[in-house]
Amino acid sequence: MTLSLDYAALSDVGRVRRNNEDSAYAGPHLLLLADGMGGAAAGEVASAAAVQVIRRLDTATIGGEDMIEALAGAVHRANERLSELVEEDPEREGMGSTVTALMFDGQQLGLAHLGDSRAYRMRDGLLYQLSHDHTFVQSLVDEGRISQEEAFTHPHRNLILRVLDGRPDSDPDLQILDVQAGDRLMLCSDGLPDYVAAEVIAASMADGTPDSVVVELITHALEAGSNDNITCVVADVVETAPASGSTPQLVGAAAELAQGSTGRGEATTLVPGGSNSGGSGGRGGALDPEELRYAPRPPKRFPWVRRIAAVVVILGLIGGAGWLGYRWTQDQYYVGTDGDFVAIYQGVDAGIPGLSLTKVFEKQSQLQVDDLPTFRRQQVENNIEADDLAGARAIVGELQSTADECAKKLLPPTPTPKPSTTPTKPPVSKAPTTAPTKATSGVPSTPAGANPDDCDGVK
Known part of the structure; x- marks a missing residue:
C-alpha cells in the first residue's frame, strides 16, 4: 500500500504584529515550520533562511533511517546559513528561529525539532504532541514543579532555551515515527497553542479537510486574542496520491521575501509559474476577501514624526521607571x-x-x-x-x-559589710560520712544555656 500526503498551509500576521516572522513549507515529502525571533534583528530573515535551506529535503530519494541523517544535516546547514547572514550584517546579531520538520518516505516519518513550535498527530480521534518544547516552562513541568495547566498561563511560557541561531550548539531533537493511513499531522507556531486550549485544537483537527482545518485553527487563535503570528500546516496521510497534493506550498516570511513582498502578514504561496493565490496554500481560486485586511498598505507620511514620538515615549517610560525606583528606595x-x-x-x-x-x-x-x-x-x-x-x-x-x-x-560589685568582731565559738566539724569527690577544674562551670560572651567586647 502506497501512502501519500494531502496538505495545506496558512500563515497570518495576527492582529498586533506588523511583520510576519513565521515561515512554513508543505510538500509531498516534507512538512516544515520555522518561527523567527529577534524583531529588529531580522527574525523573518532567520525563519525564511531556515526554510529555504531545509525545504531541499522534499524528495522521494531519501527514506528509512537515512531521513534522520538528512534532517540533521539540513538543520546544521541552515544554522550555518544564519551564521553567514550575521557575518554579512552584524545588525542581525541575536536573530534566531525555531525549526520543526516532518520528513515522509511513504512508510515512516522523520522528525527534527528545535524550539517551541509544535508537531501533532491525530490518530483514532486522539491528539498527540510529537515534539517536546525547548522552553523554560516545559523544564518546570518536566521537573514536576508546575502542572501542564499552570504552564498554559505561566508569564514566562515563551522563554526558549534552545533555538537555531547560528551558534555551533544548535542540535535538534531527532526521531523516527510510525505512520498509517488516516493519520492527520499538524505543525504550528506558538501563536496557536499559547492561546488555544488542546481540547479546542483537537476538536478542530477531528473534522474537515486540511484546507478548512488550517483556517479554523487560525481563526480560533485570532478570536482568543493571540498577539503573535499564527502559522499552521496540516496534512492527511492517505492511501492514494491526491490530485491537488503535488504542488509545494510556501507561506509566511519565506514566501514574502522570495517574491519581494513588503506586505504586513500577507499569506502567500509559491507555485510553478510564479502565480500567487491566497487561502490555505494557493490551490487556485480567487483571493479570499478576508485576507485583504492584511494586504500591503501604502506608506504613512511623516515617518520622522512617529520616530520622535517613539523616542519621547521611551524617554518618558525610562524617566517614570527611574522615579518609581527612587521612591521605592525611600520606603526602605x-x-x-x-x-x-x-x-x-x-x-x-x-x-x-x-x-x-x-x-x-x-x-x-x-x-x-x-x-x-x-x-x-x-x-x-x-x-x-x-x-x-x-x-x-x-x-x-x-x-x-x-x-x-x-x-x-560591667558595674563594679557592691562592697559586702565587714564581719562582726565579737568572737564566736567555732563550729564543731563532723567527720564526713562519704568520700570527697575529686575536683575536675579550677574554673567554675557555665550553667546550661548561658553564653559567657554576651557582653564580650563592650568598651
Missing part, C-alpha cells in the same frame, strides 16, 4: 552607624554617581556603638535591614536593651 530603612552612634537610615546603601539613595533618619544619641558586644557591633556596622520604619525602631530598641544589660553586668 536599615540600622547602621553614624560616627560613634547607632542610627536609623532611610533608603538603600547603594552608590550611584551624582545621586545619594540614603540618609540618616534618626540618630540614637543615647546609644553608642561601643556600648554593644562584639557580635552586635559587627551587625550594626554591616547594616541591619528592616521591613519598615517600625521594624527599624524595634531593632534599635533591642540593641538598647542589650547595651543596658551589658552596662549592668
